Amino acid sequence: MKKVHLLVNLKSGSDKGAKALKEIEAALKKEKLAYNIQISTYPGQLVPIATKTANEINNNHECIVVVGGDGSLNQALNGVKNSLHPDTPLAYFPAGTGNDFARAAKLQNNPLKFIKKIKNHPTVTNVDCGRYQDLLTGEEKYFVNNLGIGFDAFVVNKTNHSKLKTKFNKINIGNLTYGINIAQALKGQDNFKVKILTNEHTYSYDHAYLVTTTNHPYFGGGVPILPIANIYNHKLDIAIVEKPNLAKFLYLFSKLLLNGSHMQSKQFHYFEANKIEVETYQAEYGQLDGEELNRRKFHLKFEVDHFKLLK
Numbered sequence: 001m002k003k004v005h006l007l008v009n010l011k012s013g014s015d016k017g018a019k020a021l022k023e024i025e026a027a028l029k030k031e032k033l034a035y036n037i038q039i040s041t042y043p044g045q046l047v048p049i050a051t052k053t054a055n056e057i058n059n060n061h062e063c064i065v066v067v068g069g070d071g072s073l074n075q076a077l078n079g080v081k082n083s084l085h086p087d088t089p090l091a092y093f094p095a096g097t098g099n100d101f102a103r104a105a106k107l108q109n110n111p112l113k114f115i116k117k118i119k120n121h122p123t124v125t126n127v128d129c130g131r132y133q134d135l136l137t138g139e140e141k142y143f144v145n146n147l148g149i150g151f152d153a154f155v156v157n158k159t160n161h162s163k164l165k166t167k168f169n170k171i172n173i174g175n176l177t178y179g180i181n182i183a184q185a186l187k188g189q190d191n192f193k194v195k196i197l198t199n200e201h202t203y204s205y206d207h208a209y210l211v212t213t214t215n216h217p218y219f220g221g222g223v224p225i226l227p228i229a230n231i232y233n234h235k236l237d238i239a240i241v242e243k244p245n246l247a248k249f250l251y252l253f254s255k256l257l258l259n260g261s262h263m264q265s266k267q268f269h270y271f272e273a274n275k276i277e278v279e280t281y282q283a284e285y286g287q288l289d290g291e292e293l294n295r296r297k298f299h300l301k302f303e304v305d306h307f308k309l310l311k
């Protein structure tokens, strides 16, 4: 590799992005690897920055490195997919709060090792991502982690507006913010009706509480909701949880954290497929790779897709 194009969100992980950039720059200088830096200044700007960069670089000698959280990687992926070269590889240095994609892909978080590998022995692997189309709004996007409706989206909404997130990130316990907002979501999230179409069968649930379509096991900063999911099997997974009472919820949650046996509970349903359709009938919170979607009704068509991950 001869040149690195850094696409950076300084604000990710409550300024972890800024710290990561300093360390990566130091590593690039040490390794005498040419680079340039593009700082994104507002949410969403990494999409056009990634599109322009993918249109302009020479993939044989140059590469894109995204520095930020899951939301930043999501934007860069969407930008590359919209470009003239949608197969442009992406390297990713995790600097967010949850870093769920990095956990699923077992990515390096040591800046010097990360840069040395990219310089000397870069490898490109095809990994899964999800793609959805919302039939109600016409929106079409890719995701690296998951799209959730209901409980997890409620937690994301409260967490992203929480002042505690910044404070906790400063002392490296940012994930705890999700935990605290779980209590709020337990009170605030109601159950809802959902229809799922997958593997040529239709399933209806009248008391769904969480409906998450995911590319890998984790959400909310390492919570393994679907341990069987993985980013290499060319499938998406969907988890549907029906509203349990508080005691049952806490029991389910402890099983989830202990050994994954929550999947056998009768309130927990899951399917694996390369195409999944999800329809809700009342306005609910939604989240896409940890970013809020407008509270609304959803009619989503999901398909598994892939991108090239450079590491």
Ligand SMILES: Nc1ncnc2c1ncn2[C@@H]1O[C@H](COP(=O)(O)OP(=O)(O)OP(=O)(O)O)[C@@H](O)[C@H]1O
Pocket: 009, 010, 011, 012, 013, 014, 040, 041, 042, 043, 044, 045, 046, 047, 068, 069, 070, 071, 072, 073, 075, 095, 096, 097, 098, 099, 100, 289, 290
């Ligand atoms: N393209 C962007 N440019 C600048 N700031 C952004 C951009 N996208 C999001 N932000 C801001 O950065 C923060 C979120 O970044 P990001 O989603 O990458 O990380 P995170 O939420 O901290 O971590 P994670 O998604 O891993 O849990 C929020 O403060 C958001 O307003």
